[in-house]
Amino acid sequence: MFKDFKLVAGRPVYIQVKDYLKNLIVKGALQDNQKLPSTRELATLLKVSRNSVISAYAGLEDDGFAYTVQGQGSYAVSTSPGSEAASSWNIDWKSRMNGHARLAEELDIMKRGIRAEKGTISFTSIAPDESLFDLDNVKRAFLDRMSVEGNILLNYGYAKGYKPLIEYLQQYMEHKGVNMKGKDILITNGFTEGFNLVLSALSRKNGKVICENPTHQTAIKNLKLHGFGITGIPMERDGIHLGQLEKALSEDTYDCAYFVPSYHNPTGIVMSPEKRQGLMKLMNQYGVPVIEDGFNEELRYSGSHVAPLIATAGGGNSVVYLGSFSKVLFPGLRIGWILADQELIYYLESIKRAQNIHTSTLDQSILYQYLYNGNLEKYLKRARSEYKRKYELTLQCCKEYVPFTTLSGDGGLHLFVTFAQGFNVRVLLEACREQGVIFTAGDIFFTDGGGQHTMRLGFSRVSDEDIRKGIACIGRVARQLMG
Known part of the structure; x- marks a missing residue:
């Protein structure tokens, strides 16, 4: 025993000793009430300092894996359940999976x-x-924000999101030509959570969604998981085929539409301004709300800026815009946002609070400070x-x-x-x-x-x-x- 201990560089020695002994106790190699070696003896066996062993024993006692008898030494405390029936009972979890879980696995x-x-x-x-990746400026943003309100950022946040970031994004979307009157923003964990929140809030009167064909595979997966039937409309060189879209709208009724007008995934097509106008005219005519995926809007290499569908909608509230910097900046931060009518955001906030309380405030604050420091355009x-x-x-x-x-x-x-x-x-x-x-x-x-x-x-x-x-x-x- 004690011959398989190996130190790993960069981690406190006493924690490594404590975790090693804890593992021996959990596995039963050290029995309940078995006396542990003296601190001097174990230090020699493990080739570490005695102080490291003393700290490790203290840590084991704090964690409830050891106790000390004055003048006699330290003893192990077993955590095994002690009952063969309790420890050997296994559940066939696959047989307990519901249809949602099985479909998710099938679509994965x-x-x-x-x-x-x-x-x-x-x-x-x-x-x-x-x-x-702009690592130096990300580090600077982290340090800047932590120095201002570090204690707050490490506590619970708000389901709606970090207020400074929301205000920044409101201005950001205004600069894209969006009429923000009567609209609001909810911060999400990237596009996928935003899409799921919207789908979970919408009533399924007809259970059907219309979109481009082909389209974003993650969107297809989540539409199916929410029980929607999908009607795909073919693409032309400048975006969705409006003639076939109108035909589909005239023949059936849809709960909503999902479109990726800029740098469409997977075709990479940017829908023309004329087609965007025609698309929104049809959506308004048939009363179909639009979920717009703002995928990669910032990665244009030539030509002028093309306004998103939500800007084309003017003062109307029929478009729900899903934004994210994941493909543009840093996917690891998992920050996205929903821009929509205030009434819809009011309900989505409650759904989000019930699901995951809030998006990481620390991540939101780092992104905000990075944007506030003027790094986005340079990057x-x-x-x-x-x-x-x-x-x-x-x-x-x-x-x-x-x-x-x-x-x-x-x-x-x-x-x-x-x-x-x-x-x-x-x-x-x-x-x-x-x-x-x-x-x-x-x-x-x-x-x-x-x-x-x-x-x-x-x-x-x-x-x-x-x-x-x-x-x-x-x-x-x-x-x-x-x-």
Whole structure:
């Protein structure tokens, strides 16, 4: 005993000794009321200082795993249940899962996706490039905010969100052309929580949602988990097909619509201003509320700013806007927001409070201070420049190597490739994986089971050399499969 103890650098020695002894007690290697070695003896056995052992014994006693008898030493306190019947009873949890849990597992593509082996060139991610993260200014924002109100930030916050951040975002959205009269903001843990909050609040009179086809896979998953039927409308080069949208609206009734007008996931298309106007006209005509996903709006590489749908709606309250800086700044902070009518936010605040009390106040405050310090525009300028360069390289390589039918992507962090009908991208993916290249098969983004001839290429975290090598491999294998 005591021969398997190994010190780990960077952690207090006495805590390592305490945790080691605690583990021995929990496993039964040290029995209830068994005398522990003297502090001097254990220090010799573990090759640590006696003071470290003394502190470890004191910590064990504080945690209820040891007790001391004056003049006799320290003794172990067992935590085992003592009853064979209690310790051996097992539940078959799989059989107790409800339909919601089973559907969530079924739709969880992360569990079934291809894992990138070491050295694999992966085009599956559309997360930001970590090498661009503005670490020094994030540290400064943290220290600035903690020095102002550190005690408050470490306590409970408000379900609606951190007030300075809400006020900043209100101005931020005004600068996008949004009429803020009668509207309010609720801070969320990224896009996904915001989407779920809205869906959980909406009544399901018809149980149907209309959206673009293809669309954001996370949105598809959560719509299905909330019990909505999904009608997908095909895309054109400048956004959703308005003629087919009007036809669908005239033939059925929908509880809401979900659209990604800017740098659409997965196609990368930016909906034209004219189409945005036509879209909102149809939504108003048929009385369908819109959930707008503000995905990647900031990552435009050329052309003028295009106003979000909620700005197009003017003083109306029919659009619920879901915003997030996750793909633009730092996904680890998990900060998003819902901008909507005050009445809706009033109810969503109560739902959020019931679900998770509030979004991390510390995270919100760091983001606020980072934005307040004027770092966003400087960071965006650098990020746009780098991502634009990678975008143009990826575009050039696709045109040079890949036998595509259509190629879309006006900016953002990905391109969408469509091959001829009948071509199976899953077969291409498997063949490429064997050569060390993976990407995202496009069928997961389609609402109707289609898209077997499509794929998404995320380039944000891929080096220039790997972009060239990876796309050349995809093109070569695709041509071989085509014969």
